[in-house]
Amino acid sequence: xxxxxxxxxxxxxxxxxxxxxxxxxxxxxxxxxxxxxxxxxxxxxxxxxxxxxxxxxxxxxxxxxxxxxxxxxxxxxxxxxxxxxxxxxxxxxxxxxxxxxxxxxxxxxxxxxxxxxxxxxxxxxxxxxxxxxxxxxxxxxxxxxxxxxxxxxxxxxxxxxxxxxxxxxxxxxxxxxxxx
Amino acid sequence: xxxxxxxxxxxxxxxxxxxxxxxxxxxxxxxxxxxxxxxxxxxxxxxxxxxxxxxxxxxxxxxxxxxxxxxxxxxxxxxxxxxxxxxxxxxxxxxxxxxxxxxxxxxxxxxxxxxxxxxxxxxxxxxxxxxxxxxxxxxxxxxxxxxxxxxxxxxxxxxxxxxxxxxxxxxxxxxxxxxxxxxxxxxxxxxxxxxxxxxxxxxxxxxxxxxxxxxxxxxxxxxxxxxxxxxxxxxxxxxxxxxxxxxxxxxxxxxxxxxxxxxxxxxxxxxxxxxxxxxxxxxxxxxxxxxxxxxxxxxxxxxxxxxxxxxxxxxxxxxxxxxxxxxxxxxxxxxxxxxxxxxxxxxxxxxxxxxxxxxxxxxxxxxxxxxxxxxxxxxxxxxxxxxxxxxxxxxxxxxxxx
Numbered sequence: 001x002x003x004x005x006x007x008x009x010x011x012x013x014x015x016x017x018x019x020x021x022x023x024x025x026x027x028x029x030x031x032x033x034x035x036x037x038x039x040x041x042x043x044x045x046x047x048x049x050x051x052x053x054x055x056x057x058x059x060x061x062x063x064x065x066x067x068x069x070x071x072x073x074x075x076x077x078x079x080x081x082x083x084x085x086x087x088x089x090x091x092x093x094x095x096x097x098x099x100x101x102x103x104x105x106x107x108x109x110x111x112x113x114x115x116x117x118x119x120x121x122x123x124x125x126x127x128x129x130x131x132x133x134x135x136x137x138x139x140x141x142x143x144x145x146x147x148x149x150x151x152x153x154x155x156x157x158x159x160x161x162x163x164x165x166x167x168x169x170x171x172x173x174x175x176x177x178x179x180x
Numbered sequence: 181x182x183x184x185x186x187x188x189x190x191x192x193x194x195x196x197x198x199x200x201x202x203x204x205x206x207x208x209x210x211x212x213x214x215x216x217x218x219x220x221x222x223x224x225x226x227x228x229x230x231x232x233x234x235x236x237x238x239x240x241x242x243x244x245x246x247x248x249x250x251x252x253x254x255x256x257x258x259x260x261x262x263x264x265x266x267x268x269x270x271x272x273x274x275x276x277x278x279x280x281x282x283x284x285x286x287x288x289x290x291x292x293x294x295x296x297x298x299x300x301x302x303x304x305x306x307x308x309x310x311x312x313x314x315x316x317x318x319x320x321x322x323x324x325x326x327x328x329x330x331x332x333x334x335x336x337x338x339x340x341x342x343x344x345x346x347x348x349x350x351x352x353x354x355x356x357x358x359x360x361x362x363x364x365x366x367x368x369x370x371x372x373x374x375x376x377x378x379x380x381x382x383x384x385x386x387x388x389x390x391x392x393x394x395x396x397x398x399x400x401x402x403x404x405x406x407x408x409x410x411x412x413x414x415x416x417x418x419x420x421x422x423x424x425x426x427x428x429x430x431x432x433x434x435x436x437x438x439x440x441x442x443x444x445x446x447x448x449x450x451x452x453x454x455x456x457x458x459x460x461x462x463x464x465x466x467x468x469x470x471x472x473x474x475x476x477x478x479x480x481x482x483x484x485x486x487x488x489x490x491x492x493x494x495x496x497x498x499x500x501x502x503x504x505x506x507x508x509x510x511x512x513x514x515x516x517x518x519x520x521x522x523x524x525x526x527x528x529x530x531x532x533x534x535x536x537x538x539x540x541x542x543x544x545x546x547x548x549x550x551x552x553x554x555x556x557x558x559x560x561x562x563x564x565x566x567x568x569x570x571x572x573x574x575x576x577x578x579x580x581x582x
Contacts, residue, residue, distance in 0.1 A: 039264050083275065123224060125224065
């Protein structure tokens with residue numbers, strides 16, 4: 001899977017579109033609300049996470065976005081069982097923009113990446129901290145718009161498929177970036 | 181096709197490949213990090229390997245189906261089977277929240293119980309996969325009920341209620357308590373269900389009453405068939421239900437002890453039970469039918485629960501006696517449990533059927549039908565003498581008088 005991620009990023013980086021003159025770079029923050037289904041799949045919780053990203057756009061309609069984020073620590077327990085987990089993620093997304101002549105530009109995205117979960121479990125007199133990893137691949141759709149001369153805002157909805165996952169994961173991102 | 185378009189096609193294909201990979205089925209066995217009972221009866225985090233799950237992401241396999249906080253329905257549990265939230269560290273799956281951990285442990289326990297039953301040769305007496313729920317919401321007298329576990333006989337499911345104590349082993353992680361509830365399915369299949377068939381008027385039964393209370397049906401104890409002859413507020417069959425409940429509870433404690441190897445499996449979860457249900461505590465006598473009748477005369481029907489409490493006490497007395505005899509006779513736990521389970525249908529059912537409608541049974545009436553074939557040591561005879569009535573002792577255990 002690591003190789004897939006590298007290949008994916010490389011293809012976009014070395015593609016004729018990407019090798020054309022880069023029109024713009026931007027860096028920024030994103031707030032992601034991920035809809036996490038619970039062990040009873042009828043229940044879902046919204047788990048917020050903060051991200052930082054760096055994005056580039058070419059002269060054409062294509063772009064690449066790299067992002068990393070950390071989710072809020074999640075605590076649960078029953079009796080002496082205590083579970084504390086926190087999710088970290090790294091993703092690379094290829095993006096295609098439309099209606100380039102408009103101020104509001106719709107975008108579609110495909111991406112791959114990885115989630116790391118740090119899970120600390122305590123039970124009676126024992127405890128354990130493990131770091132697990134799950135890869136994901138996802139699709140996204142959203143709208144990008146400039147804010148003044150130096151900033152940009154973006155709203156994006158995503159559906160991600162986790163490695164071995166039994167159902168897709170949905171999230172909504174709000175991004176605020178600085179164009180450099 | 182332009183080179184750019186070609187490269188985009190490759191990217192899309194790569195993603196599709198990943199999605200297809202996501203859908204692959206897990207191979208067995210599967211290892212989880214779980215809160216788990218150790219051979220010495222203590223609990224700690226342990227890597228546990230399961231053999232019967234179709235996938236680690238859904239608690240459904242040949243051993244069990246597990247739900248988390250489902251609705252109790254007239255056919256069992258409503259809603260989807262539990263899908264634990266997991267991450268993978270090396271080849272070990274780690275539950276990332278407590279509910280997920282409870283669900284996987286419940287499946288794991290039922291898989292171990294299946295193996296135990298296969299050793300006993302009694303697995304075929306029950307329907308598999310077993311169905312169980314953790315964190316089952318059940319209405320209580322004030323709000324939701326907690327810190328309890330039930331076997332619902334008419335549904336043939338186990339429900340473990342939420343655990344509200346901030347320390348100790350949650351009930352759904354307690355191997356003894358799950359095994360105790362599991363055993364009730366044997367008593368139901370071997371004794372109560374056939375009794376229901378052989379005596380069709382056994383309705384509404386105590387089982388029906390308890391299940392429907394949990395289903396939210398407004399059922400009062402007065403819905404029983406009460407024959408008030410002679411000032412007795414209860415029908416004979418109702419008092420025999422109390423006796424059967426005592427046997428059911430006592431034999432469930434014994435089964436859990438044989439399965440876990442522990443004489444006191446309640447205390448890790450319910451410290452207030454310490455000294456009450458430990459099978460190593462001092463023996464106490466089993467009550468006679470006359471004792472039960474006298475007690476029933478003092479308990480009006482709206483306080484029927486007090487008679488059930490009496491049944492639990494009698495059950496513990498029976499379990500302590502059988503545990504003591506197993507120890508004195510140095511019988512292997514599996515052999516002893518097989519011996520007891522086999523006698524449910526062949527000995528206990530005929531005893532109950534013969535007396536159910538017309539004679540209140542003594543609580544110790546089950547002792548001879550379970551043990552009469554054993555050649556008992558002096559220590560076992562002494563234990564029997566302390567627990568059963570003199571009449572039963574002299575009549576059924578002649579070897580002890582020699």
